[in-house]
Amino acid sequence: MRILITGSSGQIGTNLALRLLRDGHEVFGIDKRLNTWSEAFPYLLQDLAGHYAPFPGGVNGVEYPETDLVVHLAAHAKVHQLVREPHRALENAMMTFNVLEYARQGKIPIVFSSSREVYGDVHRFEEYTEQVANFAYTESTYSASKIAGEAFIYSYARCYGLPYLVFRFSNVYGRFDNDLHRMVRVIPLFIHSMLRGEPITIYGGRDKTLDFTYVDDCVDGIVRGIEALAEGRVVNQTINLAYGKGNTLVRCAERIAAELDVAPRITLAPSLLGEVTHYVADLTKARELLGYDPSTPLDEGIARGVAWFLEHRAAHPEEDAPVLADHEGALGTGSAWKTAAAP
Numbered sequence: 001m002r003i004l005i006t007g008s009s010g011q012i013g014t015n016l017a018l019r020l021l022r023d024g025h026e027v028f029g030i031d032k033r034l035n036t037w038s039e040a041f042p043y044l045l046q047d048l049a050g051h052y053a054p055f056p057g058g059v060n061g062v063e064y065p066e067t068d069l070v071v072h073l074a075a076h077a078k079v080h081q082l083v084r085e086p087h088r089a090l091e092n093a094m095m096t097f098n099v100l101e102y103a104r105q106g107k108i109p110i111v112f113s114s115s116r117e118v119y120g121d122v123h124r125f126e127e128y129t130e131q132v133a134n135f136a137y138t139e140s141t142y143s144a145s146k147i148a149g150e151a152f153i154y155s156y157a158r159c160y161g162l163p164y165l166v167f168r169f170s171n172v173y174g175r176f177d178n179d180l181h182r183m184v185r186v187i188p189l190f191i192h193s194m195l196r197g198e199p200i201t202i203y204g205g206r207d208k209t210l211d212f213t214y215v216d217d218c219v220d221g222i223v224r225g226i227e228a229l230a231e232g233r234v235v236n237q238t239i240n241l242a243y244g245k246g247n248t249l250v251r252c253a254e255r256i257a258a259e260l261d262v263a264p265r266i267t268l269a270p271s272l273l274g275e276v277t278h279y280v281a282d283l284t285k286a287r288e289l290l291g292y293d294p295s296t297p298l299d300e301g302i303a304r305g306v307a308w309f310l311e312h313r314a315a316h317p318e319e320d321a322p323v324l325a326d327h328e329g330a331l332g333t334g335s336a337w338k339t340a341a342a343p
């Protein structure tokens with residue numbers, strides 16, 4: 001297949017693109033930033049968040065290559081950043097709209113990356129199946145942007161017959177996630193801080209429990225979805241993709257410390273505004289519809305993640321610097337193709 005991935009310079013996008021290439025698919029990406037991890041696939045540098053005039057072959061008058069399926073991952077993906085800067089939540093919705101318009105005009109099936117954040121802080125529910133999302137409890141502007149994205153997808157399916165799959169991810173970690181000076185994520189931040197002998201802060205207290213997903217499991221679920229959607233086996237479904245077990249953030253920090261052979265210095269603090277403090281995914285639907293069977297428990301995933309981090313840090317010692325804030329590098333609104341490096 002010829003698969004277009006938006007957000008292809010990000011963590012999930014890069015891992016997914018490389019896996020699809022290995023599986024024999026053609027991949028091309030779109031992102032507003034250069035890909036700092038890989039030169040293996042071509043991509044377009046383009047800001048997808050503008051208010052653009054309709055154009056059938058791509059977004060903002062740029063003709064995209066022939067595409068069989070779109071995986072839409074591009075987003076501002078940090079809860080706290082969007083609470084501080086809510087206009088970015090609207091940009092998320094705008095990106096989804098632009099990509100949906102492209103998909104509608106070309107009749108191209110779409111996979112959308114939603115989040116467990118759409119459930120809100122799920123202590124209030126006893127079971128966390130896909131149906132329990134209650135949008136009256138929108139926890140943050142980031143959640144709102146994902147709920148808006150899902151709503152647009154569902155409306156395009158109803159009004160225009162556009163086939164879709166929506167995946168709700170949860171705390172994806174592993175390879176290509178330690179560009180902390182662009183975007184702070186909790187697991188690589190803890191590794192980074194502990195390596196520097198700095199204390200770490202756990203917001204949400206000792207009981208904060210999340211469903212951490214090793215990136216290869218997440219990518220495996222997406223690939224199963226792509227294949228099922230393209231074959232018409234599984235269409236118009238919303239599916240949780242996670243590991244399916246909860247771990248406290250404290251345990252996660254302790255596992256990282258054990259892998260690094262350091263004593264962690266942990267400060268507990270109240271949860272931040274908009275934060276989800278308890279989530280464990282029900283994976284019944286993913287297992288039944290896609291045969292999804294995540295294979296990397298937290299201990300093993302942390303060991304792999306730490307090993308990858310150390311290898312990467314050894315090649316980039318300059319990244320051993322204080323992490324100040326989670327802000328993204330922007331590239332303006334121009335567009336230019338980047339081609340794959342010669343094999």
Ligand SMILES: NC(=O)c1ccc[n+]([C@@H]2O[C@H](COP(=O)([O-])OP(=O)(O)OC[C@H]3O[C@@H](n4cnc5c(N)ncnc54)[C@H](O)[C@@H]3O)[C@@H](O)[C@H]2O)c1
Nearest residue numbers: 007009010011012032048049074075077113115169171172
């Ligand atoms: N990683 C997780 O734990 C997780 C959990 C739930 C949902 N998600 C969702 O999955 C998707 C991928 O997540 P990720 O972890 O790879 O995030 P990421 O930040 O690593 O990748 C997202 C990419 O989108 C790009 N992007 C942002 N704004 C853009 C714009 N205006 N135009 C073009 N590109 C733009 C960014 O440059 C970035 O490379 C996101 O939609 C995110 O919200 C991720």
